[in-house]
Amino acid sequence: MQDTTRTVPDAARVHAEDLGRFVSASPSSYHAAAETARRAQEAGFTRLTETDVWEVTPGGRYVVVRDGSAIAFVVPPTADPTTPFSILGTHTDSPGFKLKPKPTTGRGGWVQAGVEVYGGPLLNSWLDRELELAGRVVTRDGAEHLVRTGPFARIPQLAIHLDRSVNDGLTLDKQRHTQPVLGLGEVSEHDVLGELAGRVEGGAVDPADVLGYDVVVADTQEPRAFGARGDLWASGRLDNLLSTHAALTALLAAEPDALTGVAVVAAFDHEEIGSESRSGAAGPFLADVLDRVSRSLGASGEDRHRALAASLCISSDVGHAVHPNYPERHDPANQPVAGGGPILKINANQRYTTDAHGAATWQAACDAAEVPTQEFVSNNTIPCGSTIGPITATRLGIRVVDVGVPILSMHSARELTAVVDPWYLMRAMGAVLVR
Numbered sequence: 106m107q108d109t110t111r112t113v114p115d116a117a118r119v120h121a122e123d124l125g126r127f128v129s130a131s132p133s134s135y136h137a138a139a140e141t142a143r144r145a146q147e148a149g150f151t152r153l154t155e156t157d158v159w160e161v162t163p164g165g166r167y168v169v170v171r172d173g174s175a176i177a178f179v180v181p182p183t184a185d186p187t188t189p190f191s192i193l194g195t196h197t198d199s200p201g202f203k204l205k206p207k208p209t210t211g212r213g214g215w216v217q218a219g220v221e222v223y224g225g226p227l228l229n230s231w232l233d234r235e236l237e238l239a240g241r242v243v244t245r246d247g248a249e250h251l252v253r254t255g256p257f258a259r260i261p262q263l264a265i266h267l268d269r270s271v272n273d274g275l276t277l278d279k280q281r282h283t284q285p286v287l288g289l290g291e292v293s294e295h296d297v298l299g300e301l302a303g304r305v306e307g308g309a310v311d312p313a314d315v316l317g318y319d320v321v322v323a324d325t326q327e328p329r330a331f332g333a334r335g336d337l338w339a340s341g342r343l344d345n346l347l348s349t350h351a352a353l354t355a356l357l358a359a360e361p362d363a364l365t366g367v368a369v370v371a372a373f374d375h376e377e378i379g380s381e382s383r384s385g386a387a388g389p390f391l392a393d394v395l396d397r398v399s400r401s402l403g404a405s406g407e408d409r410h411r412a413l414a415a416s417l418c419i420s421s422d423v424g425h426a427v428h429p430n431y432p433e434r435h436d437p438a439n440q441p442v443a444g445g446g447p448i449l450k451i452n453a454n455q456r457y458t459t460d461a462h463g464a465a466t467w468q469a470a471c472d473a474a475e476v477p478t479q480e481f482v483s484n485n486t487i488p489c490g491s492t493i494g495p496i497t498a499t500r501l502g503i504r505v506v507d508v509g510v511p512i513l514s515m516h517s518a519r520e521l522t523a524v525v526d527p528w529y530l531m532r533a534m535g536a537v538l539v540r
Contacts, residue, residue, distance in 0.1 A: 113336050117528035120354070121338050124527055125328035127350040128340050132239035132253050132323035134173030134374045137197035137346060139251060141175040141353055141372055142168050148357045150177060155393075161401035164361060169394060173197055173319075173374030174384040176394050177356055181364040186404035189366040189415035190395060190503075191538050193352035194386070194493050196376035196422065199342040200224030200516045201231070202283065202322040204238060208297040216288040216295045218258055220322055224377030228277045230517035231324075232262040236285060240320035242301060242310070250305040256325045257300075258285035285322065324518045336444065336524050343512055343520040345376070347527050348421035351510075355534040366416065367398060368538045376422075376493055386493035392501060417466065418505040419537055420458065420494030421530065423520070424448045424481045426511030439482045441511040444523035446477030447530045450492070450507035458494040463506035470536040476529045481511070508533075 131137035145168040146152055153159055153169040161167060164182040168175060174197060181188065202220035211217040218238065222228075239253035260283055265271055277283060288295055301320065302312040328340030340347075352370045359368055371394075375385035382388055399409045427440040441448045449467050450457040459467075471478040483489035498505040510530050512522040 113334070113524050114528070117525040118330070120528040120531060121330060121524045123354070124347060124350045125340065128328050128342050128346050131197070131342065131346055132237060133241070133319075133321050134197040135241045135319065136239060136251060136253070137349060138170045138173050138175040138372065138374070141177065141197075141349065141370075142170050144353060144357065145177045159397050159401060161398050163402070166361070171390050172384040174372060174390055176369065176371045176391065177353065178367055178369040178394070178398065179356065179359060179361055179364060180367050180398070180402075181361055184367060184402055186399065186402050186408035187411045187415075188402065189412050189417070190369055191364070191366040191540070192369040192371055192391075192416065192418040192497075192503075193355065193534050193537070194371045194373070194418050194420045194497055194505075195348040195352050196345045196373045196386070196493060197349055198224070198374050198377050199344055199346070200226040200377045201518070202226070204240075204297070204318065204320040204322075209292055209295055210284065211286070211292045211295075214289060215286045216290060216292055217284045217286050218297050219284060222279050222283065223321060225516055227514070227517045228279070228283060229275055230514070230519065231283070231322075232260050234518055235259060235325050236322050237325050238297075238301065238320050239323050240318065242305060242315045242320070243317040244310055245314040245316055250307065250310060252301050252305045252320070253323075254300065254304050258287040258322070260285045326519060330524055338522050338524045338527075339519055341519050343522060344423045344515055345421075347423060347510055347512075347522065348530070351527055351531040352421060352534055354531050355538060358535060359538045363539045365540055369395075373493055380493060380496050386496045387500065391497070395501070413501060413503050416501075416503045417463075417537070418494075418497050418501075418503055419467070419534060420492050420497060420505050420507045421534070422492045422507070422509045423512045423515060423522075424450055424509040425515060426513055426522075428513060434484060434487060436482050436484050439480050441479040441481050443511050443513070443521075444525055445479050445511070446471070447508050447526065447533055448479050448481040448511050450509060451480060451482045452489055455495055456489050456491040457507035458498045458505040459507050460504070463504055466537075466540065467506050467508060467533070470540060471533045473540075474532040474536040476533045476536075478533070479511075481509075
């Protein structure tokens with residue numbers, strides 16, 4: 106195993122602290138997309154709107170948002186119709202809970218919010234935590250407003266006195282046991298939508314004007330470093346805001362003159378539920394943007410095919426570090442450790458898309474960035490998950506490499522990684538953009 110006790114570089118701590126700010130600003134995918142666009146615009150990127158005519162020119166930097174997804178890209182000054190794309194693909198959503206229709210409920214003198222399970226969260230990790238509601242509301246005039254409540258709700262666990270066998274195996278019913286409490290009194294005295302309307306960012310709106318909403322539940326505890334040497338990092342939504350932040354940071358730091366292709370960060374919504382949406386990786390968003398960029402550069406159909414054939418996507422999502430309490434759940438030979446650098450994900454059944462050429466490209470990028478890297482492959486008895494990688498490869502026909510950062514407690518309300526690994530990932534991503 107690699108030595109992970111070395112001193113954490115100051116640059117890695119600075120990166121982790123900025124990751125913490127990014128996570129704190131992004132309690133929902135809609136906030137994450139907005140924060141991505143805000144940071145890009147602050148760095149001089151031009152905000153594009155899909156309903157407008159685009160004027161994309163060599164040397165330009167642009168960002169566009171579709172619902173909870175954002176795509177930012179930089180066009181090299183020397184770009185021509187056959188210039189390939191270097192894509193960093195991530196996702197903005199995290200597993201948890203989403204607010205249901207008729208969301209105000211309760212019993213026994215407790216007021217509750219009705220929620221539906223989103224994706225595959227570790228349910229027990231959400232118990233007894235101060236939670237907030239966050240997302241977007243759409244008003245009668247068609248305007249979209251971001252909203253977040255701050256600490257607002259809690260899913261209380263049943264006391265051990267009322268379930269003496271709880272430590273022998275906790276079983277939570279997804280309907281009955283996951284509805285958070287948010288107040289006291291009669292249900293008729295409360296209105297969850299009214300509370301949201303009063304907390305819209307930019308100023309309250311009339312609750313009667315809220316005609317639609319996409320609102321999730323998020324943990325409110327701030328990200329932080331901890332541990333004997335301060336080399337551990339705990340945070341909600343590391344899956345997959347860690348990768349989104351690393352990709353965006355790498356893009357913002359890239360010199361346009363040094364790029365060998367159009368550099369793209371594509372941060373998609375809905376990965377945790379299969380990506381099949383207008384803003385998911387299985388939808389047309391990325392293809393639409395790439396096509397509009399190619400057309401702006403004067404590309405014909407033949408030119409675009411040539412550009413895609415020479416393009417590369419790095420699909421980045423968190424992966425599993427070896428768990429010290431469950432080592433038997435991992436492959437006995439390939440055991441990525443926290444602090445050992447980003448992982449290259451490999452799967453014989455193409456749940457990850459890495460092939461020999463992609464592996465070589467990733468290793469070269471890590472070498473150029475002076476970043477350690479390690480491989481991840483699943484134990485044969487435990488099927489692995491998947492990512493946007495296979496979807497992107499199928500959708501666009503370009504080579505895709507699956508990578509990530511090793512973490513513990515994946516899909517928990519609060520996940521764990523090494524302080525240094527997000528910084529390593531960002532540096533490797535930066536090397537890909539100038540390969």
